[in-house]
Amino acid sequence: MSAEALVERRRAAAERRLAAGRWGGRLRGAVPPLVVFIAVMVLWEFSLAALGVQQFLLPRPSVILAALIDQQANLSRAVVYTATEALGGLAIGCLLGVVAAFATARWLTAREALLPVAIAANSIPIIAFAPITNIWFGSENPVSRMAIVALMVFFPVMVNTVRGLTQVDPAALELMQACAASDWQILRKVRVPNALPYLFTALKVATTLSVIGAVVGEYFGGPRYALGIYITSEAYVFRYPNAWAAIVIACALGIGFYLVVLAVERVALPWHVSNRQASS
Amino acid sequence: MSEPIANGPQSAIPPAQHVVEIVGAGRTFGRGPGAVTALEGIDLTIQAGEFVSLIGPSGCGKSTLLRLIGDLIPATTGSIRVNGKPAAAARRGREYGIVFQAPVLMDWRTVERNVELPLEVMGYTREERQRRSAEMLSLVELADFRRTYPWQLSGGMQQRVAIARALAFDPKLLLMDEPFGALDEMTRERMNLELMGIWRRTGTTIVFVTHSIPEAVFLSSRVVVMSARPGRVIRIIDVDLPQPRTAETRELERYFELVTAVREALRQRGDEGGAGALDDAALRIRAEGYA
Numbered sequence A: 001m002s003a004e005a006l007v008e009r010r011r012a013a014a015e016r017r018l019a020a021g022r023w024g025g026r027l028r029g030a031v032p033p034l035v036v037f038i039a040v041m042v043l044w045e046f047s048l049a050a051l052g053v054q055q056f057l058l059p060r061p062s063v064i065l066a067a068l069i070d071q072q073a074n075l076s077r078a079v080v081y082t083a084t085e086a087l088g089g090l091a092i093g094c095l096l097g098v099v100a101a102f103a104t105a106r107w108l109t110a111r112e113a114l115l116p117v118a119i120a121a122n123s124i125p126i127i128a129f130a131p132i133t134n135i136w137f138g139s140e141n142p143v144s145r146m147a148i149v150a151l152m153v154f155f156p157v158m159v160n161t162v163r164g165l166t167q168v169d170p171a172a173l174e175l176m177q178a179c180a181a182s183d184w185q186i187l188r189k190v191r192v193p194n195a196l197p198y199l200f201t202a203l204k205v206a207t208t209l210s211v212i213g214a215v216v217g218e219y220f221g222g223p224r225y226a227l228g229i230y231i232t233s234e235a236y237v238f239r240y241p242n243a244w245a246a247i248v249i250a251c252a253l254g255i256g257f258y259l260v261v262l263a264v265e266r267v268a269l270p271w272h273v274s275n276r277q278a279s280s
Numbered sequence B: 001m002s003e004p005i006a007n008g009p010q011s012a013i014p015p016a017q018h019v020v021e022i023v024g025a026g027r028t029f030g031r032g033p034g035a036v037t038a039l040e041g042i043d044l045t046i047q048a049g050e051f052v053s054l055i056g057p058s059g060c061g062k063s064t065l066l067r068l069i070g071d072l073i074p075a076t077t078g079s080i081r082v083n084g085k086p087a088a089a090a091r092r093g094r095e096y097g098i099v100f101q102a103p104v105l106m107d108w109r110t111v112e113r114n115v116e117l118p119l120e121v122m123g124y125t126r127e128e129r130q131r132r133s134a135e136m137l138s139l140v141e142l143a144d145f146r147r148t149y150p151w152q153l154s155g156g157m158q159q160r161v162a163i164a165r166a167l168a169f170d171p172k173l174l175l176m177d178e179p180f181g182a183l184d185e186m187t188r189e190r191m192n193l194e195l196m197g198i199w200r201r202t203g204t205t206i207v208f209v210t211h212s213i214p215e216a217v218f219l220s221s222r223v224v225v226m227s228a229r230p231g232r233v234i235r236i237i238d239v240d241l242p243q244p245r246t247a248e249t250r251e252l253e254r255y256f257e258l259v260t261a262v263r264e265a266l267r268q269r270g271d272e273g274g275a276g277a278l279d280d281a282a283l284r285i286r287a288e289g290y291a
């Protein structure tokens, strides 16, 4: 058998694996974490009584579930409001981050001046500014939280995108230079596609941050029906299962955002290493 | 500088036309006490249809010389002309294709779209791009793989895609920097045979960097032997093996003689202390001495 035929066979096998993996593998991949999740829930449910943990310190999953159903109307209103803040901030922060990244990647002087600042700013606990944005925009105004979220996601998005735009295989640049490509062509055909995986990595971080920013931002003030306010006020009047139910919703929101980014990445970057083999 | 009249395949090509003309070229990296002179006093003329290999110890400036010809970096001294123009003008006029040791394929593009990349840069129409990529992929025998992604291919196949891409716009000159250096011996020999086929069919002038003596002798019409740093041309050996080169070529007695001649030339650089290039006529006599 020729080497060619061998390679062809290998490729066909890889493709079959990919096709099979697309759904079957993904579902199979979801089984182990699901088992762990259920096991933890069961353990939680039955060990609390045995350990004598007070109900108000940590309610059982069944109690939280009951609160979720009971508080449906309040919670869905809260989650819509808070998700809007998170998404608004996410959109503004990502947009500005990407724009800043293109500017810094384009001009070397800008990069040398801005990138260290951005990397340093990345480690600032921006949530600490929440009381300040409340003063600026008013605590009832969702823009207060959007500003916090935008600021939180701006730096990781910018820093990652700059990396993606600049950390390009030097040989690829030589190749483009050899066919006298313009800077614009190099940007479009090499730098931008190279930056996409970096951008998606940043987006995954950013979605998680956005929910944290919005909910924690609301701890410092916001309308009564916001998710963060709901959590603090229910805890204040000792309705802990309701507070827990809202926390569960906040977690679900973060995970939901993350999964959306993951799905978009799968579709947008079918060529990327992380998407090559669905099954191991 | 008088060029030896080429024998072998070039004789079929009408009046000698200089595709590459290098006069007194040198390249120094850095400044001051830390400066590294990678190349010094390079004189080399390459005619249309030739297959010229550059061989020499690692770090002797082979890649640098290829980059000078391609105007990917400027020379610090001397002049380099490609197709009768300064190298920079030739690069801007897209007069050469280049292949590196790594295939440098874009992961996000299918094989066919990788081949089309330079054509897109040059503003070819979509139909023209597709026509040419199909043609080039059948030239390198990868027509069935045009919709696959590079990572689904073996190393040898990826390098063939890189060759197809370099040839897609019919450049008169093909620059290759150790294109098969990362391949195993078997694949490399097969790729050598295929490259010979491509060279014959396209009539492209090829400048080929290698550190493999057998590869240089098998492929080339001339082998340029370079000395260690600073890189200089120490000998140019005409390879008068019959064309077309086939698997049997590697069994010819003359083939072994030429391999020995190149090896000796590479070894002598030490004894001669990297002495300047001997003139072409003397080199030819030396090389013929092995006949």
Ligand SMILES: Nc1ncnc2c1ncn2[C@@H]1O[C@H](COP(=O)(O)OP(=O)(O)O)[C@@H](O)[C@H]1O
Residues within 6 Å of the ligand: B029, B030, B036, B037, B038, B056, B057, B058, B059, B060, B061, B062, B063, B064, B065, B229
């Ligand atoms: N961009 C560069 N900057 C500094 N030194 C370089 C650069 N490129 C090559 N050199 C030096 O020039 C010499 C020749 O390099 P190169 O042309 O890559 O050699 P070869 O391809 O023959 O192995 C080496 O000593 C290398 O260190």
Ligand SMILES: [Mg+2]
Residues within 6 Å of the ligand: B062, B063, B064, B177
């Ligand atoms: Mg090299």
